[in-house]
Amino acid sequence: MSGERTAAPATRSRVLTGAALGLVGGFTTTFLASAGQFVRPITGEFGWGRAEMSLVVVSATIGSAIGSPFAGRLVPRFGSRSLLVFSGALLAAAFVAFAVAPGEPAYFAVLAFFTGLLTVGTTPAVLLAVVPRFFDRRLGLALGAVMGGAAVGTALLQVVIGSTLADLGWRSTYLLLAGVAVVFLGVAALLGFPPGTGPRPDAKTAPQDGPAVREALRWPRLPLLLGAVFLAAIGTAGAAAHFVPFVIDQGIDPQAAAGASAVAGIGVAAGRLVTGALLDRVAATRLGGVVFLIAAAGLVVAAALPPSPVAVYAICAFAGSFAFGAEADLVPFLVRRYVGARAYTAVLGIGIGVFTLGGALGTIMFGLVFDGFGSYGPALSAAAAALAGATVVLRFLGPYRYPDATGPVPSPSGATVDAPARRAG
Structure with a gap:
């Protein structure tokens, strides 16, 4: 019997709310999602190229990519809450260190690497570890609720960051982010871990299928x-x-660009909510492919456009960010359905690590392309090609290996197959 059937609604709500709050205050939102807004202020003050600033983001994502698989293996030993508290304190300290940083690229890069490495306890690799214990039949909807709620918070936070950067500068904005991390992660640690979320799942209630x-x-x-x-x-x-x-380079005012970034944040939220709601009904491989192709089309259009009104770029950003949000649901859902429950946290950590590593490569590619060509056009085209490639690869995964045991599930061909009985732990 799954925790979805035995846990009280209030308990399940606490799990979802705590995970969403933790993601808003965590490394992915406060550091990675906001990094683009710091590019021009920091490079302008220190006279860096964008490839140098991209290296800072890449260092952080590589650190996170290395740390995520370890986090996945540590959750069963120490529990998500302990890792969240430890990493949250380090994340707040890291933002303070960024606020007082000298103009040395090496300082930024090294600090960013250890920030990514040591704050993985605030990322989906840890915060989504317990969700399948309480939601299996409606796992997609639960993931969509968590990731969608976090995306709404992220969109609002990007507006605050843009205003603070314009009014107070990047150093004060980093101090603001330290406070955001303390508040949101603290509340998440207090609220989001009711009984049943400890280091090891309850064998009587949590799913135990898979190798x-x-x-x-x-x-x-x-x-x-x-x-x-x-x-x-x-x-x-x-x-x-x-x-x-990219938008500012097209002649758009920085604050208007921040507003367009908020639209992108809404696209992330929509991608997570809509994808999560559909994952329990539509094959993830088919749904992911459609979403990625739409995003690829948006990137191609952005690359081909002449300078245009900010609303046009906001529409393109919405398409791309919708896919970005959808992938946040797809990774844990695919891991659960193809790997099973027993190895879920470990393989999820690897999946999150691979995602951040791909993000690192994409980020530095964009920076290098701009410094080499003076334009983001070739990078946008390459990103669209990568999304098309992901669509093709998804089609080779085959039907789910560990679908929900309560009823029929869709296969990648669109038909339904009978769900097999769960394997004993």
Whole structure:
């Protein structure tokens, strides 16, 4: 029997609310999602190229990519709450260190690397670890609620960051982010971990299907799943990190660009909510492919446009950010349905690490292309090609290996197949 059937509604609500609040205050939102708004202020003050600032973001994402698989293995030993508290304190301290930083690229890069490495406890690799214990039949909807709620908070936070940057400068904005991390992560730690969210799941209520970690890692199609995640991250994360400077380069006022960034944030929220609601009804491989192709079209249009009104770029950003949001739901959902419950946290950590690594490559690609060509056009085209590649790879995963056991589920062909009985732990 699953925790979805036995846990009280208030308990399940606490799990979802705590995860969403933790994601808003965590590394992915406060550092990575806001990085694009810091590009011009910091490079302008220190006289850096954008590739140097991109290296800072890449250092952080590489640190996070390295740390995420370890976080996935530490959750069963220490629990999500302990990792959240530890990483949250370090994240707040890191923002203070950025606020007093000298104009040395090496200082920024090293600090960013250790920020990403040591704050993985505030990322989806940890905060989404317990969700499948309480939601299995409606896992897609639960993931969409968590990630969608976090995206709304992210969109609002981007507006606040843009205003603070304009009024007080980047150093004060980093101090603001330190406070955001303390408040949101503190509330998440207090609220979001009711009984049943400890280091090990309750064998009587939590799903126990699927192989152990070592066997799961030998699944022949796991590289395909991770490859699709990697390609989609290249296509979405790099464009997201450079969206604000790209729009400003088209002659748009910085504050208007921040407003367009908020539209992108709404696209992320919509992608997470809509995708989450559909994942329980539509095959994830088909849904992901459609979303990625729409995003690729938006990137191609943005690359081909002459300087246009900000609303046009906002529409393109919405399409790309919708896919970015959708992938946040797709990664944990695909891991759960193809790997099972027993190895879920470990493989999810690897999946999040692959996603951040792809995002790092995409981010530095955009910076290098701009410094080399004086334009983001070739990078936008390459990102669209990566998304198209992810669409193709998804089609080779086949039907779910561990679907919800309560009823029929869609296969990638669109037909339904009978759900097999859960394997014993």
